Amino acid sequence: MPHDTARGSTPIVHPSCRSCAAPLQGPFCHVCGIKAPHLPLTLAGMWQDFSERVLHIEKSLKRTVGHLCWQPQAVFKAFLQGQRLSYTHPLPFLVAIATLSVLLSHFYGDAYFDVYRAKLLQQVRGSLSPARAALYAQLNLWLSLAMPYWMLVFTLPTAGLMRALFPKRGFTVAEAWAVGLYGIAMAMLFDLAVSALGQWARMPMLRLQIITDAMLLLITIAYYLAWLGFKPWTLLRVVAACLFGFALMNQLQEMAIYGIAAWLPGIQ
Ligand SMILES: [Zn+2]
Structure with missing residues (x-):
């Protein structure tokens, strides 16, 4: 049946x-x-x-x-208001650009890293033994290779400072972080172009590094201003938050690496 x-x-x-x-x-x-x-x-x-x-x-x-x-406000507004279809979420956006930047850094060649290593060794020559100085330089080189991903953490204190310096705007730390992530990702993209130009023009590596570091800071400031509006008092607070946040993370990073190189047991 x-x-x-x-x-x-x-x-x-x-x-x-x-x-x-x-x-x-x-x-x-x-x-x-x-x-x-x-x-x-x-x-x-x-x-x-x-x-x-x-x-x-x-x-x-x-x-x-x-x-x-061309219109960063549109991206910030759409993302912060919950519209997720048009634009890439800032975290995968940064990871995508970081990956591109790490891949391209393999084309820099050994000369770049030799100059950087020599500068790092010079910095700690008086205070660390040769073996520890070599470890210090190596840790810094590894961090600089992973720098694009490290930017995920690097931008967080700045977002917290932004929240603290703009109490009346009512945005959250995560909202400030999202804008900062978009900013730093774009800064890394511009840095790729500038690094390529600098390499082509045979600019000294350390000068190129100063220029690209300054660009990260300036472009992040520019994106925060695009989000909050260009007013003198806003500009002052954004510059303060970014400068202090970046300096704080640089300092922490330096202290952590130096600390590891100086205290790791088993090295002469
Ligand atoms: Zn299902």
């Missing part, structure tokens, strides 16, 4: 989500948000998946970079 159902009319099936088993009410699961995949897997289906995910990310990255150049 099981075949007794009316033939010809397809039975109404309520498909369930393959990921979380909730009954589906449309192409997207209302519980876990996953789009129902086309099964069985086909090449066309794989291409569609790829283009929806990856090409969407690429488009939104390009749009975010473009709009941060």
Whole structure:
């Protein structure tokens, strides 16, 4: 008797989500948000998946970079008001640019790092033994290679200071951090261009480093001003927050690395 159902009319099936088993009410699961995949897997289906995910990310990255150049207020406003479709979230945005910057830093060549290492060794020659000075230089070099990712943490104290210096604006630390992350990511992107130009012009490495460091600070200040408006009193507080936040993190970083190099046991 099981075949007794009316033939010809397809039975109404309520498909369930393959990921979380909730009954589906449309192409997207209302519980876990996953789009129902086309099964069985086909090449066309794989291409569609790829283009929806990856090409969407690429488009939104390009749009975010473009709009941060010409109308950063639009990006800040959309993101802070919860609109997540048009622009890349600041954290993945920074990670994407950091990855690009780390990849490109491999083209700098050994000369760059030799000059930097010599400068670092010079700094601690009087206070650390040769083996510890070498460790100090090596730790600094590693940190500078990972610097783009380190910027995630580096920008946080500045965001806290911004919150403290603008009590009446009513923004949260996370909101100030999001703007700071967009700013520092764009600054790193500009730094890539300036570094390439500097290398091409054979500019001394240490001077190039000072220029790119100054650009990080200035561009972050510029983005905070674009967010809060250009008024003298605002400018003063933004400059204070950024200068103090950056100096604080530089100091902490220097103290931590020097501390490790000076106290790590087992080194002469
Ligand atoms: Zn689901």
